[in-house]
Amino acid sequence: MAGLRERKKQRTRQALVQAAFQLFGERGFEETTLADIAAQAEISTRTFFSYFASKDDLIFHDTEERLETAARAVVRRTPEEPLIDVLRRLVDASVESALNQTLGKKEAAVRTRLILTEPSLQARGLHLLFDTQLRLARTLHGSFAGELSMVEAAAAIGALIGAVKLAVVADLQDDRSFDEILDTARRAAEIAISGLRSLA
Template structure:
């Protein structure tokens, strides 16, 4: 009579073990890739080298990522869903400025707690802003992200913000941050310095959106 529950427990344990192993392999590939990107450059690094550094086969690499670009943007969906959740979680009566401040604070906190280290995060920022193929994908993702966030903001402020106003607010915030980071980007900039630039730009943008509250 106890065989079935024990069997189910064993199967669940094995599934959990496999999932943890997959997560470790995925993380090893990400860390190996950023280490090589920093040492050799993005274009010069091959998929085979990344796989070798992570101690897996190239075939295994393709079980996790389709390309080197995917490694750079490995957490884009997760970060977008977090941001949408912040906006959707607007408290009753919370102002636009209040929601955007929470969005910035949560995004910064998530960036600080991300799986990448500060050095790797700085490498990623530099690569996205300087590598043509990554710039193209980054711009595409940026457009989709802003559209999703604008729609979420419009829904959270139903009857208070038009779609145009919601889109303008999100565009002003993200545009200010992105442009400030690009304008102040230098090879020797640390992650903390890049983050400070982003925070300052966000503060300026949010303070200017008070007229919509």
């Protein structure tokens, strides 16, 4: 019975996410209300708050899950495995996570556009980016105990994620497909990793 309830909750949560991104794409972020999203997902506005606290939370609904995926890629480090290999696995895991995300390509493009254009989402996105990098840096430092200082681990994560994020934003165009955006991310990651070989 508990398993059935949990599956129902997951379906409702996913319905809210899908409804929200459909409406955000059609009407815009500010123009879409919580009541609109709840009605589209066929639940009450009151029930909405059992799943999300705000519209912003819908945009960043999978942040923690994606962070855990990235962290697992780092923690899997085997003895003597070099930093470059771990960083490359981190990128591969993150790209795979993006490809397998609950959002479709169209919805992922809507999210990217909104984060870049809505001031409240920009602020939240920057805060989460900083928090994510710091947590990954601590994880990397722990996986290379005695080999990488915290400063070196932070520099490696900052360089890698910073390169990917900035390259994607700089190369973002209305007609670019999600796959092309991912190719940009991979290329930027390789450039950053090449520059980090001095830490190896």
